[in-house]
Amino acid sequence: MTDTSAGARASGDAAGAAQAKPELISGGHLVAKALKNEGIDVIFTLCGGHIIDIYDGCLDEGIKIVDVRHEQVAAHAADGYARITGKPGCAVVTAGPGTTDAVTGVANAFRAESPMLLIGGQGALNQYKMGSLQDLPHVEIMKPITKFASSVLTTERVADMIGMAFREAHAGAPGPVYLEIGRDILDAKVERAKAVIPEPGHYRFSTKSIGDPKDVERLADILVRSKKPCVLLGTQVWTCRAAGAAAEFCRALNIPAYMNGAGRGTLPPGDPHHFQQTRRYAFDNADVILIAGTPFDFRMGYGKRLRKDARVVQIDLDYRTVAKNRDISLGLSGDCGAILAAVTQAASGRLSDGAKEREAWLQELREQERRAQEARLPSLLSDATPIHPLRLAYEINAFLTDDTVFIGDGGDVVTCAGGVVQPHGPGRWMDPGPLGTLGVGIGFAMASKLVQPEKEVVCLFGDGTLSMTGWDFQTMQRFGLPFIGIVGNNSYMNQIRAGQIMKYGKERGDAGNWLGHVKYDLFAKMLDGYGEEVRDPKQIRPALERARASGKPSLINVWIDPNEFAPGTMNQTMYK
Numbered sequence: 001m002t003d004t005s006a007g008a009r010a011s012g013d014a015a016g017a018a019q020a021k022p023e024l025i026s027g028g029h030l031v032a033k034a035l036k037n038e039g040i041d042v043i044f045t046l047c048g049g050h051i052i053d054i055y056d057g058c059l060d061e062g063i064k065i066v067d068v069r070h071e072q073v074a075a076h077a078a079d080g081y082a083r084i085t086g087k088p089g090c091a092v093v094t095a096g097p098g099t100t101d102a103v104t105g106v107a108n109a110f111r112a113e114s115p116m117l118l119i120g121g122q123g124a125l126n127q128y129k130m131g132s133l134q135d136l137p138h139v140e141i142m143k144p145i146t147k148f149a150s151s152v153l154t155t156e157r158v159a160d161m162i163g164m165a166f167r168e169a170h171a172g173a174p175g176p177v178y179l180e181i182g183r184d185i186l187d188a189k190v191e192r193a194k195a196v197i198p199e200p201g202h203y204r205f206s207t208k209s210i211g212d213p214k215d216v217e218r219l220a221d222i223l224v225r226s227k228k229p230c231v232l233l234g235t236q237v238w239t240c241r242a243a244g245a246a247a248e249f250c251r252a253l254n255i256p257a258y259m260n261g262a263g264r265g266t267l268p269p270g271d272p273h274h275f276q277q278t279r280r281y282a283f284d285n286a287d288v289i290l291i292a293g294t295p296f297d298f299r300m301g302y303g304k305r306l307r308k309d310a311r312v313v314q315i316d317l318d319y320r321t322v323a324k325n326r327d328i329s330l331g332l333s334g335d336c337g338a339i340l341a342a343v344t345q346a347a348s349g350r351l352s353d354g355a356k357e358r359e360a361w362l363q364e365l366r367e368q369e370r371r372a373q374e375a376r377l378p379s380l381l382s383d384a385t386p387i388h389p390l391r392l393a394y395e396i397n398a399f400l401t402d403d404t405v406f407i408g409d410g411g412d413v414v415t416c417a418g419g420v421v422q423p424h425g426p427g428r429w430m431d432p433g434p435l436g437t438l439g440v441g442i443g444f445a446m447a448s449k450l451v452q453p454e455k456e457v458v459c460l461f462g463d464g465t466l467s468m469t470g471w472d473f474q475t476m477q478r479f480g481l482p483f484i485g486i487v488g489n490n491s492y493m494n495q496i497r498a499g500q501i502m503k504y505g506k507e508r509g510d511a512g513n514w515l516g517h518v519k520y521d522l523f524a525k526m527l528d529g530y531g532e533e534v535r536d537p538k539q540i541r542p543a544l545e546r547a548r549a550s551g552k553p554s555l556i557n558v559w560i561d562p563n564e565f566a567p568g569t570m571n572q573t574m575y576k
Contacts, residue, residue, distance in 0.1 A: 044443075049121075102118055105118075114176065236292070255358075288313065303326025401456060439469040442473060463490065
């Protein structure tokens with residue numbers, strides 16, 4: 001009996017020890033859990049030996065893995081994901097050239113204030129400074145173009161560091177962040193109970209600040225007393241998901257609105273407060289100019305396009321942007337939507353005295369818009385061949401639906417489209433942003449179709465642009481992501497060519513910018529997509545309709561006139 005009892009106790013102790021064995025989890029699986037906590041449901045990546053445990057974790061967490069053909073596209077897609085969803089996007093790349101290939105996409109997100117996380121691999125810590133495979137000082141490379149860049153030095157801290165990075169990505173004006181995680185950190189397993197995993201929703205502060213309430217009242221007073229106000233709604237209006245508040249602000253205060261960047265579409269085409277062609281006229285004649293969510297950078301002539309005696313008010317998420325490059329009358333740092341909604345409330349019922357003068361100002365602008373439209377109508381409706389780029393833009397604009405997301409990825413051809421194409425709602429315009437990066441289109445289209453498959457994607461490429469990242473057209477085909485790609489093909493890097501002609505004369509204008517006559521329609525067909533060539537402007541719309549009906553990734557190769565340039569291109573100051 002005694003021996004049996006001892007055996008039973010030993011057996012019970014062994015069973016208890018087995019039951020008490022701690023649960024282990026790897027660094028790669030901690031990455032996936034942290035991403036899942038953030039609401040990320042897809043990562044964009046190009047495989048490498050340093051990072052494969054993250055893939056294994058993503059499979060367990062149900063996170064989709066989209067593998068692309070170049071890391072720049074992965075970074076652009078993560079940037080696009082952030083712009084579309086309002087959540088940070090995530091790209092995962094290997095060490096060395098994997099990370100440096102992604103630098104352009106991260107830099108573009110930095111200037112565009114887009115919150116994305118890039119995770120890069122690294123050699124093991126016990127190989128530090130020994131020359132391990134693909135070893136580079138990634139953190140030092142990334143610091144100037146991110147809001148936060150750090151190595152992760154222990155497996156226990158992996159999820160905690162990801163939470164920290166996301167918090168930094170959303171502080172003030174959002175932006176990209178970078179984490180370097182070594183192969184040994186990802187592969188190592190630690191006790192699940194000792195790993196720090198932030199609880200979703202509990203490691204982020206509120207970003208919906210209105211700043212000083214007294215400044216809100218001051219702005220309401222300024223606008224109520226103004227006879228000729230106007231507002232420019234910039235990218236942060238979309239970043240803050242403030243389209244509704246901005247539209248209500250314009251309508252309640254009867255203020256004409258201009259839109260740039262991702263702010264396009266805040267007001268739909270035909271809205272009585274939507275203006276597009278008369279921004280310079282408005283800036284030259286308004287008594288109050290409100291700039292909401294866009295900096296005084298090169299697009300605004302560094303603030304010099306606003307006359308010195310104008311009363312200028314600026315709203316921005318980042319206090320460092322307010323009054324940068326130009327003195328202002330009033331500056332507010334905070335969320336565009338929260339501030340505009342508060343100003344609308346503060347001004348409620350106070351506009352009656354100046355309502356007639358305000359309406360006369362809008363009528364003045366509408367007349368100027370009509371004249372501008374009439375002046376360019378011959379180009380918009382031109383039947384010339386090669387096709388006028390403004391005719392192409394006109395046909396694209398007429399082709400858009402309420403559910404179309406328009407992506408502009410190019411130089412001169414997209415500059416033409418910028419003055420013509422009017423998205424039908426907020427979040428339906430995407431362009432690189434102020435860095436002017438070429439090659440974003442495929443990545444943005446990829447993210448858009450993954451996140452909102454019910455929406456149509458129309459992407460206008462320059463022929464020089466598509467050649468940079470175009471091989472990921474095959475990724476679109478491989479993942480079943482149909483979109484309508486349009487190539488404005490003039491066989492040149494034509495925006496640069498325009499500047500060269502202005503600066504050095506026509507006889508030297510083609511140096512370094514000739515691309516050749518590339519048939520991108522055949523490229524699409526080679527990759528099992530839909531392709532069609534267009535040389536007659538009357539065939540643009542039918543070709544677009546056939547691409548829409550194909551249900552495939554498509555490229556409509558439209559041959560446009562290389563000697564017709566966008567007005568914005570001809571007005572570039574760098575060449576004068």
